[in-house]
Amino acid sequence: MRAIRRLADRLIGLSALIGGVCLLGLTGVILVDVVGRAMGAPLFGSQDLITMGMALLVFGGMALCDRQGGHIAVDLLEPRFPPALNRAIDIGSALLGAAIFLLIAYTVHESAKLSQMLNMSTNLLRLPRAWVQWGLAGLSVVAALGMLLRAVELTVTGRDVRKAP
Template identity: 35%
Template sequence: MAALMAIAAGLVLAGLVVLTFTDVILRYFLSDPLRGRQDIVEMGMVLSVLLAAPYTWRIGGHISVDLYSGLAFPALERARELLMRISVAGVFCLIAWRAWLAAEDAALFNEATNMIAIAHRPFILAIMAMAALHAVLIVLEYFLDPSPSDDKGGSK
């Protein structure tokens, strides 16, 4: 699931690159930039970052600081990893909950981007869904991996 989300993030990012390249060419040669390109890029980056987050977690691609190399007892290390995963999942659940509240406000106030009025609500709901899915994947991976890991999910 995380790999598919990362592929989708890459496709969104590639589309944004093509859009920006096209805008630069049109702006330079025809003095006619694409209207709303910045709005599309802003909303696309939201999707790209959140789609890539679970895969980044899985491969340990985030920035981290190692305070120690690991606990001497495997059972204690496994408990530490579970606590860490529950904490991170809790943060993503908080993001999902706050996104739910923000989606209600966006619908109430008809929030949209400035240039071409892309509604914020679908993107906020996407943030909510991806944050909730990421929280579930973080905890689920713990139970699917029978041994403590030194190279996955926050242990790097």
């Protein structure tokens, strides 16, 4: 189980690295665009780059957010529930999250196939949309696998990686 967790943490780290690189790139694009607008020459295609980069940024950080327990949680009743029920709720929410992200991955993958077939591209720079959509599908699968592994670990070992140091 430790080897699988180590591999999953590396994939989650890679996903977060992709999101971080997108954040740095987007910061540069926005800076150049804002300064360019002030000088009367905005960056051509910045809207295309920002739109695609923001999608990769959000989905790149999603697996790390789940790994660290960063998702919103309402725990009003958690102190009143027995530990077994709280664990069952955590397992169910992890499985539901994994199913949602797998559905997102499937939908975006189907959209990427359509984009490739129709040769769809961004408005200004004519960048192919399918590449970014495949990236989103892959990042969604990483998030889903992380959630699925969390559910398995909670079921088998009772250990919650979100609460581990």
